[in-house]
Amino acid sequence: xxxxxxxxxxxxxxxxxxxxxxxxxxxxxxxxxxxxxxxxxxxxxxxxxxxxxxxxxxxxxxxxxxxxxxxxxxxxxxxxxxxxxxxxxxxxxxxxxx
Amino acid sequence: xxxxxxxxxxxxxxxxxxxxxxxxxxxxxxxxxxxxxxxxxxxxxxxxxxxxxxxxxxxxxxxxxxxxxxxxxxxxxxxxxxxxxxxxxxxxxxxxxxxxxxxxxxxxxxxxxxxxxxxxxxxxxxxxxxxxxxxxxxxxxxxxxxxxxxxxxxxxxxxxxxxxxxxxxxxxxxxxxxxxxxxxxxxxxxxxxxxxx
Amino acid sequence: xxxxxxxxxxxxxxxxxxxxxxxxxxxxxxxxxxxxxxxxxxxxxxxxxxxxxxxxxxxxxxxxxxxxxxxxxxxxxxxxxxxxxxxxxxxxxxxxxxxxxxxxxxxxxxxxxxxxxxxxxxxxxxxxxxxxxxxxxxxxxxxxxxxxxxxxxxxxxxxxxxxxxxxxxxxxxxxxxxxxxxxxxxxxxxxxxxxxxxxxxxxxxxxxxxxxxxxxxxxxxxxxxxxxxxxxxxxxxxxxxxxxxxxxxxxxxxxxxxxxxxxxxxxxxxxxxxxxxxxxxxxxxxxxxxxxxxxxxxxxxxxxxxxxxxxxxxxxxxxxxxxxxxxxxxxxxxxxxxxxxxxxxxxxxxxxxxxxxxxxxxxxxxxxxxxxxxxxxxxxxxxxxxxxxxxxxxxxxxxxxxxxxxxxxxxxxxxxxxxxxxxxxxxxxxxxxxxxxxxxxxxxxxxxxxxxxxxxxxxxxxxxxxxxxxxxxxxxxxxxxxxxxxxxxxxxxxxxxxxxxxxxxxxxxxxxxxxxxxxxxxxxxxxxxxxxxxxxx
Numbered sequence: 001x002x003x004x005x006x007x008x009x010x011x012x013x014x015x016x017x018x019x020x021x022x023x024x025x026x027x028x029x030x031x032x033x034x035x036x037x038x039x040x041x042x043x044x045x046x047x048x049x050x051x052x053x054x055x056x057x058x059x060x061x062x063x064x065x066x067x068x069x070x071x072x073x074x075x076x077x078x079x080x081x082x083x084x085x086x087x088x089x090x091x092x093x094x095x096x097x098x
Numbered sequence: 099x100x101x102x103x104x105x106x107x108x109x110x111x112x113x114x115x116x117x118x119x120x121x122x123x124x125x126x127x128x129x130x131x132x133x134x135x136x137x138x139x140x141x142x143x144x145x146x147x148x149x150x151x152x153x154x155x156x157x158x159x160x161x162x163x164x165x166x167x168x169x170x171x172x173x174x175x176x177x178x179x180x181x182x183x184x185x186x187x188x189x190x191x192x193x194x195x196x197x198x199x200x201x202x203x204x205x206x207x208x209x210x211x212x213x214x215x216x217x218x219x220x221x222x223x224x225x226x227x228x229x230x231x232x233x234x235x236x237x238x239x240x241x242x243x244x245x246x247x248x249x250x251x252x253x254x255x256x257x258x259x260x261x262x263x264x265x266x267x268x269x270x271x272x273x274x275x276x277x278x279x280x281x282x283x284x285x286x287x288x289x290x291x292x293x294x295x
Numbered sequence: 296x297x298x299x300x301x302x303x304x305x306x307x308x309x310x311x312x313x314x315x316x317x318x319x320x321x322x323x324x325x326x327x328x329x330x331x332x333x334x335x336x337x338x339x340x341x342x343x344x345x346x347x348x349x350x351x352x353x354x355x356x357x358x359x360x361x362x363x364x365x366x367x368x369x370x371x372x373x374x375x376x377x378x379x380x381x382x383x384x385x386x387x388x389x390x391x392x393x394x395x396x397x398x399x400x401x402x403x404x405x406x407x408x409x410x411x412x413x414x415x416x417x418x419x420x421x422x423x424x425x426x427x428x429x430x431x432x433x434x435x436x437x438x439x440x441x442x443x444x445x446x447x448x449x450x451x452x453x454x455x456x457x458x459x460x461x462x463x464x465x466x467x468x469x470x471x472x473x474x475x476x477x478x479x480x481x482x483x484x485x486x487x488x489x490x491x492x493x494x495x496x497x498x499x500x501x502x503x504x505x506x507x508x509x510x511x512x513x514x515x516x517x518x519x520x521x522x523x524x525x526x527x528x529x530x531x532x533x534x535x536x537x538x539x540x541x542x543x544x545x546x547x548x549x550x551x552x553x554x555x556x557x558x559x560x561x562x563x564x565x566x567x568x569x570x571x572x573x574x575x576x577x578x579x580x581x582x583x584x585x586x587x588x589x590x591x592x593x594x595x596x597x598x599x600x601x602x603x604x605x606x607x608x609x610x611x612x613x614x615x616x617x618x619x620x621x622x623x624x625x626x627x628x629x630x631x632x633x634x635x636x637x638x639x640x641x642x643x644x645x646x647x648x649x650x651x652x653x654x655x656x657x658x659x660x661x662x663x664x665x666x667x668x669x670x671x672x673x674x675x676x677x678x679x680x681x682x683x684x685x686x687x688x689x690x691x692x693x694x695x696x697x698x699x700x701x702x703x704x705x706x707x708x709x710x711x712x713x714x715x716x717x718x719x720x721x722x723x724x725x726x727x728x729x730x731x732x733x734x735x736x737x738x739x740x741x742x743x744x745x746x747x748x749x750x751x752x753x754x755x756x757x758x759x760x761x762x763x764x765x766x767x768x769x770x771x772x773x774x775x776x777x778x779x780x781x782x783x784x785x786x787x788x789x790x791x792x793x794x795x796x797x798x799x800x801x802x803x804x805x806x807x808x809x810x811x812x813x814x815x816x817x818x819x820x821x822x823x824x825x826x827x828x829x830x831x832x
Contacts, residue, residue, distance in 0.1 A: 014182050021175040025168060031294060032164040045295045052290035056283045063178050063279045070117040072467070073126045080130045080495055083582060084137030087499070090586075091141045091531060092148050093595050108805075109392065113468025120395045120468040127460045131498045138502030138532055142517065150523045224515050228523050231515035235506070 020062045027055050125273045129280045136284055139239060143232045144291060152229045154222045159213065160293045166209040167289050170244075173202035174282045177275045187265035189258060196255040199278065203248040210241050233292065240288055243281045250274050303799070311405070313397035314799060315382050318404050320697065322379025323690070325404075329371035329411055334759060336364035341721075341755040347742045357738040358424035359440075363414065365427030366444065369540065370451045371411045373678060376686050377547040378403075378458050381486040383697065385462060387790035387797060388480045390471025390806040395464040403457040410450035417443040426736060428537070431518035431529045435510050445508045452497045452504075452536075459490035471789070473808035480788045480812050481570055485550025488574035489543050495582060496539040503532030530592055534585035542581040544678060545645070546574055548685020549616060552638040555692050556620050557813045558786045559635035560627025564813040566619035573612035580609050587656055591665045599658055606656035613649055617642060633707030634784075637688035640715050644680025648673055651726070666736075669729025675722045687714065687765070694769070695783045699796045700776035706768040713761030721754025788812045 031051055034044065061067040066074050110120050146152075176199040183191025214234070224234045254274045257263065263271055307317050308324070340360050343351045352360065382400065386393055394400045417423060421438025434441055466479070466487050479487075506517040507529070516522040518529055557564045564570065584606040586594060620642060629635070651673040654660050664670065687710075694702050724747040729735075733744045740748065782791045789812065793802055 013185075014179060017175060017178045017182065021171065024171045024174075028164060028167055028171065031290075032161060035160050035164075035294060048290050048294040052286050052294075055286045059174060059279050059283050059286070063174055063282075064276055069122075072116060072118060073122070076123075076126045076130050077133070079491075080133035080137065083495055084133055084140070086583075087137055087531075087535065088141045088144055090598065091145045091528075093598065110395075110468045111472065112470040112474070116467065118468055120464050123467060124396060124399075124460050124464045127463055127494055131456050131460075131494045133498075134495050135498035135502050138499040138535075142502070142506065142528060142532070145525065145528055146523070149525065224509075224513060228516045228519075231509075231517055235509065235515065235517075239505075 020058055024055055024058055027051050119269060121269045121273055125276045139236050143236050146228050146232050150228055154229050157217060157220050158293055163293050166206050169202050169206050170282050170285050173199045174279050177278050181271055181275055184263050184268045184271055185265055192258045193255055196251050200248050200251040203244050207241060207244055240284055247278050247281050311401055313401045315386050315394045315400060318400055319379045319383025321404050322375050322382055326372050326375035329367050333364050333367035333372055336360045337755060338759055341752040344748045345752050347740050347745050354738045359422040361736055362423045362426050370448060373544045373682050374455055375407055380689050381462060384790055385465060385483050385486055387801055388483045388788055389474055390789050391469035392801045394461045395469060396461050399457055400461050403454040406450050406454035410447045413443050414447040428533060431526045432520055434507055435518050442508060442511045445504045449501055449504050452501050455493050456497050459493040462486050462490040471806045471808055478808055478811050481553035482550035484571040485546045485574050488578045489546045492539050492543050492578045496536040499532055500536030503529060527592055530589050534588045538585040539581045542577050544682045548682045551685050551689035552641050555634050555638040555688055556623045557815055558784050559630045560624040561815050562623055562627040563815055565622035569615050570619050573615045576612040590658055590661045603656050603658050607653055610653050633711060634688045634692035636711040637684050641681060641684040644676055644718060648676030648681055664729055666734055667729035668725040668733045668735055671735050672722045672725035672729060680718050695779035696795045698773045699779055700772050701779045702768050702772040702776060706764045710761055710764045713757055717754045717757035717761055721751050721758060724750040
């Protein structure tokens with residue numbers, strides 16, 4: 001893909017992937033521990049959302065290569081994500097309305 | 099048909115000027131529409147979660163599903179390691195990692211089937227309540243995507259075995275990878291809103 | 296560009312082909328067939344409504360007719376006819392030899408055929424009767440045809456999403472050398488904006504329809520009110536697609552007439568960039584307004600005013616377009632040929648549809664006229680006066696490109712006159728009937744609306760007759776019409792720079808674009824020159 005000489009690049013990329021994987025596994029473990037100790041529901045909701053957003057971002061940026069690929073791909077992916085967040089929020093608001 | 103008798107020098111030159119590969123762009127556009135599709139289902143699930151009592155939610159086995167989540171994340175690692183292998187020209191590595199991906203995907207599906215059966219044993223079915231309907235629909239549509247991904251992984255594996263991909267030309271592996279990671283991302287979100295919150 | 300084109304068999308239009316030009320024509324012809332079917336349904340509806348207590352059709356049959364009239368016209372006529380134009384034109388306009396994914400392109404057309412037949416076949420098992428909006432719980436309890444309807448619309452949505460992936464990828468990656476985004480023809484710009492909208496809005500409808508289909512087929516409880524299912528949820532899912540759908544159906548028509556005005560006024564487009572960007576603005580704003588359809592359905596009162604404001608803001612980019620078109624023809628050497636007449640008709644009638652849309656966005660007005668014939672009139676001015684006029688204009692404008700023949704100009708003008716008078720006669724009285732309180736979707740009505748309904752029916756019959764000169768003209772001219780030459784309108788966009796009809800590979804040499812597409816009236820202006828490689832020929 002890139003013109004970086006193979007020798008310097010070889011192991012490094014795979015090591016990077018493994019680091020990302022370890023981070024994902026660690027966050028999942030933290031989530032599971034948090035559910036078992038029974039956090040206060042109101043605080044837990046926000047915390048879990050932030051954690052999962054972090055995991056999703058890691059996968060999209062590193063495994064799906066958005067970090068180094070064209071920004072156009074990022075824009076194409078972000079537009080629907082923003083729309084879905086807006087849609088879900090409005091659905092929840094209208095659920096509160098009646 | 100003798101179409102395209104006069105070859106154009108380069109059909110996708112404009113794309114390359116923008117650092118875009120047409121196959122990857124097509125895949126991302128497809129994934130964008132998938133975000134909206136799951137968005138509609140997730141919005142539905144959240145709407146009912148907020149408006150209706152869901153006593154069945156207590157029956158969900160978060161630990162089992164957490165392990166399943168771990169399986170799916172691991173499979174994503176396999177895909178990127180496979181991609182890395184073929185980028186270095188190691189076809190054998192690609193084949194191994196794709197095989198592991200398919201295997202882990204199958205384990206995930208097995209876990210999901212086990213979960214569905216035990217929930218059904220507690221009386222939670224598609225027709226038992228709005229929660230049952232939206233739970234099985236949301237996780238079921240995701241499971242369907244995993245199933246398609248497993249089949250796609252095996253097809254990619256066979257193509258790799260036939261020598262379709264090289265260090266220079268492996269857009270097919272990348273396209274599959276994008277799909278698989280996306281299915282992983284969807285599960286990360288579903289795991290949170292269904293099981294954690 | 297005088298290379299002899301090998302004679303192509305007309306049989307290629309009747310089977311699987313991955314040539315975007317063949318697929319484009321397949322779309323155009325197939326959608327026109329469904330237009331006639333939807334028109335026949337409208338004819339029955341308007342005949343029934345000639346008298347306030349007519350018993351020509353039963354109430355049940357009336358509901359089925361109106362449901363399927365709407366669905367066929369939207370999903371099987373307007374969407375595919377515009378997709379057909381896009382298929383034919385986008386690769387030619389950007390100097391590509393085909394779409395980015397030719398097989399996917401063929402597949403998206405071949406999904407249209409079974410989906411259309413599925414919708415029509417539903418009449419044999421009791422057609423859908425819940426309105427094209429398929430509001431629950433009506434659509435859950437209706438006859439079996441409702442299931443077929445849902446599956447058909449899922450297929451059509453899938454087809455349209457596959458097409459959109461193709462359009463966006465093609466425009467981003469296959470533009471000819473020198474054809475930058477700011478030289479992209481306005482029709483291609485509009486297809487880009489439309490495709491973005493299709494890809495973001497359609498999947499939400501697909502999800503909603505999947506829920507309806509599952510409720511009907513496997514007994515899920517999403518919309519079962521006794522179990523706690525929420526009918527408003529469906530309305531949100533439905534309108535999240537179906538409001539943007541109006542822009543999906545009108546943006547390509549706007550793009551087409553943006554091509555026509557500069558050619559027939561012999562002037563550069565006024566505000567090229569503003570027209571291009573306003574398409575994107577309409578797309579993005581269009582995604583934020585859906586719940587204005589639900590002012591009367593019960594919604595969080597805090598959300599009403601934001602939805603009203605975002606809806607009204609859409610009038611701004613739309614106004615930018617209309618004033619740019621007017622400024623384009625202002626002071627030009629206007630030639631009133633058929634495409635230009637339809638383009639002018641588009642402006643005048645779409646304006647009525649658009650302005651009444653702003654009325655309807657105002658909450659108090661909407662509460663008053665919701666579900667009356669005012670809404671019916673509004674949407675027909677937008678979709679028939681707007682989209683269909685635009686499609687007609689495009690059909691006449693690109694007819695010589697597609698067939699290599701000239702159509703009969705006199706018949707074209709007859710068609711325009713009948714269509715213009717018919718549209719206004721059919722839909723203007725509906726505004727009045729609606730304001731006076733006549734509800735939509737009723738099989739019988741209060742006798743005080745009789746005259747207005749008879750006027751509307753008269754207009755509808757005139758519209759039905761107006762299709763005859765069009766059909767005759769299109770068929771006979773293709774066989775017997777005089778040769779048109781490569782560029783009969785002396786247009787400057789890239790699709791007109793090659794031979795008409797184009798060769799299979801579109802361009803003998805990859806074109807190189809050196810100027811913008813609309814520099815009319817400037818001496819020595821050329822939009823394209825042969826590539827350096829061809830210079831030695």
